[in-house]
Every structure is written in structure tokens, then in C-alpha cells.
Amino acid sequence: MASVDIHCDSITKRFGGTEVVIPFSVTLAAGQTTALVGPSGCGKSTILRMIAGLDTPDSGTVALGAEPPRTVARKGALAMAFQDPSLLPWRSARANIALGAELARKPVGDVDELIDLVGLGGFADHRPGELSGGMRQRVAIARSLISEPDVLLLDEPFGAVDAMTRRRLNEDLPPLWRSRGATVVLVTHSVQEAVLLSDRVLVLSPRPARVVADIPIALTGTRDSKLVQTAEFAALSKEIFAVLEDSI
Template structure:
């Protein structure tokens, strides 16, 4: 079980840029949470703090009671960055397999193949990143994040570069992969539809500095269809919360 606990987490850059302000959140195993907020609000910073890539200025982050680095060292955490960050000298298959190598896990070519096919890159195993479109690279990066069967999966705008059809397909196909292994999944996005499509819970963040302005459950059955009235109604509600958060922030700034 890899429960993530953020307690009073703040991050200050330099003397004046407060990116994250006093976040108190807990993320439980087997659930997918979307961190939703406007561009530049500090969502990615929060994700980096949870991944242990940055230290909070105040507060603590723990995973299963330990600092994030402990789980990282055990190879139990995977992150798919906003930038696919594939190594240009490796083929798609080797880029995906790199995840296992870095996590000190035994090679598993069969699973590499299976994941590459699942993200729609079948036939591109031996292609290098330069030969792929932005969306294809993004899919390879998602496959790399999943290859280690992580206990904690962090996805930073993973579908940002994908076309609408692929995005919808992956949103149907991918969540079962991490749900079946009871992973704690955190998804950073600014797309309301993506959040409702993928998550069991949506945490809405304010414009910078990131503060929690709403914590909503997504009680829709899977697979989800964005055209259904229930989906649209929930998406509308979330959008309204997001808009109110923006207005509140503006009025606070004006004061």
C-alpha cells in the first residue's frame, strides 16, 4: 500500500515566487486523483514535490510513511513528464525497457511489447524518437512509466500532445492497467474532460500559488463516455468551480 500524504506543503522559489501554499492532501492506494488547475498554477510543482524531485520549503510529503526517495529507490514510483523525455539514441522498445533498467528490475521484453501495442505504437518498436510525432512520443513515455508496475504513478499532462481520438482511446485503455495493481495514480491536467474521464477524485487548485479550492468525487461508472448527460453535468460543475477559483484569486489579488 502506497498512501501519499502531503502535510502543510509549500514551495517558495527564490524570495518571492510562491508556487504551492500549504497543501494538505492524502491520496489512497488504488485510486486515481486528478489535480486540476489553470496553467502555471503550481500543479506540476506539487507533482515534483511528491516525486521527491524537489524539497518542500515547508511541510512534509510522505509515501507509505517514508520520504518519497525511499519508494523511488525501491523502483516503486514512475512519472510520465509533460515533455516525453525519450532518450533520442534509444529505440522505442529500449526507451520503454529503460524504465525497468532504472528501477533495477529484470528485463521483460514481452511486457514491453504488450505495452507498446496497447499505447498504439505496434510496429514502431525499433523506431527512434525523432521518427515519431509528438503524440506518439507521449504514448511511448506513458508505456515507460507503466512498465515497472509502479505503486505510485504520476502523470504530468500525459495526454496534452494527443489527438482527441487517441486521447479518448487511451483514457479507456490505460486506467485498468494501474488499477489492477492497486497503484496510487495522480494525474496533473488543465483539461476538465480529461480529469472527469480518468479520475475517481478531482482536486481543484487555485491559480498560483496552488491551494486546494475543491475536492470532488467522480461517481461515474467506467468505462465513461464524455457525451453522456451525467458526464457533461459533472464536467460543467467542475468547470464552474474552476472559474470561481479564478475569480476569487483575482479579487484577492485586487485587494
């Protein structure tokens, strides 16, 4: 299994006259899950798209391991799930999930196992148009996992998922990507989710995005709903909320 770290070296991005990302540098260690939290419009998705190679920085570089994102993506070692999942409307949920492996030129493993894991049992043959928004998001999550990527980029992947399912996914999915040694970047608006799922939380300022706090999440217990009730967990969440409040 490859171990891939992520380097953003002074990347910048402007749209028209608006500077969205000013020189932004960060190194994300291989095998770690890092959450990006910050106010709406601060540039989180823009940063993630540059890490994915979907957008090119105006200046600076992104390297995954020693390679540019597009090279890693071509090898099938990078996958993403974004809030607005782009699924093929004519393919069933099962076939959309399998696509993740097909595009990565990897064997299509046990799709049904993943379908069960994301709670879509019984909907495998439904097309995207016959699924709810939260279900479509879960198809996209399963599609991102099936290729067993070294780099996994998740942009508010649970935004439309109901609270109970979200809680279950928060418990069931991270062990999967951790056991595979994936390097994960997770954008989320939920501070609790950021703390629960991550090894590190980067709090970003309003646009243009700047790291205002870099908080290691060294929680020892099992990452489940019981951990959320501990004083340690509450202290970390409070710290992140305080930085977010200060930065606005």
C-alpha cells in the same frame, strides 16, 4: 502488491520572491486516481515534482506510505510521465520503454504488449528523433507503466496525443493501473479527462495553489466514451467548470 497512500503535509515552495505553493496538505488514498486541475501556472507541476521527490519542499513533508519519495523511487515503486518526455535519444522506443523496468530493477516484461497498447506498433525500433511529439509522449507513458509502479505520477501525459488516440488511451490505460492497485496522480487541462479517469478531482486556485474544491467522482458505469454522454457525467463536469470559473 503494495498499497501506497500519498501524504502532503503543509508543503511549501517558493522560487525567488514568488510563493508558488503555500502550506498545502492533502492525503490521496491508496489505489485511487486523483486528478489535479487548475489554471496554467498555479503550481500543479511543482506539487507533482515534490511528490516525485524531484524537488524538495521548502517546508513540510511528503510521504508515500510511510516513506519519503526518494526512498520509494529508489525501490522502483514510483514512476512518472511528464508532458516533456525525457527519452534517451540513442535508444529505440522499445529500449526506452524497457528502461523503465531496468531503472526499477524489475524484470523487463512484455514490452511489445505495451507498445501495442499505446498504439506504437511498427515504431518500436524508431529512435525518439524519428517519432512525433505525441508518439514520444506515448513512449514515456509505456515506460512509466512497465515497472508496474505503486505510485504513478502523470503530468499532462496526453497533451500532444491526437484526439482519437487520446480517447483510446483514456479507455485502455486506467483499467491497467487500477487492476494493479496503483495510486495515481494525474494533472490534466481537460475537465472531461479528469472526470473520466479519476476517483477524485482536486480543483486548484490560481497561484499559490490552494484546493478550492475536492470532488469525489462516484461514477458507476464503465469508464468509456458512452459514460461521457450521461447526465451524471455532464453534471460533474459542469460543477468543476463552475468552480474553475469562480476561482479565477
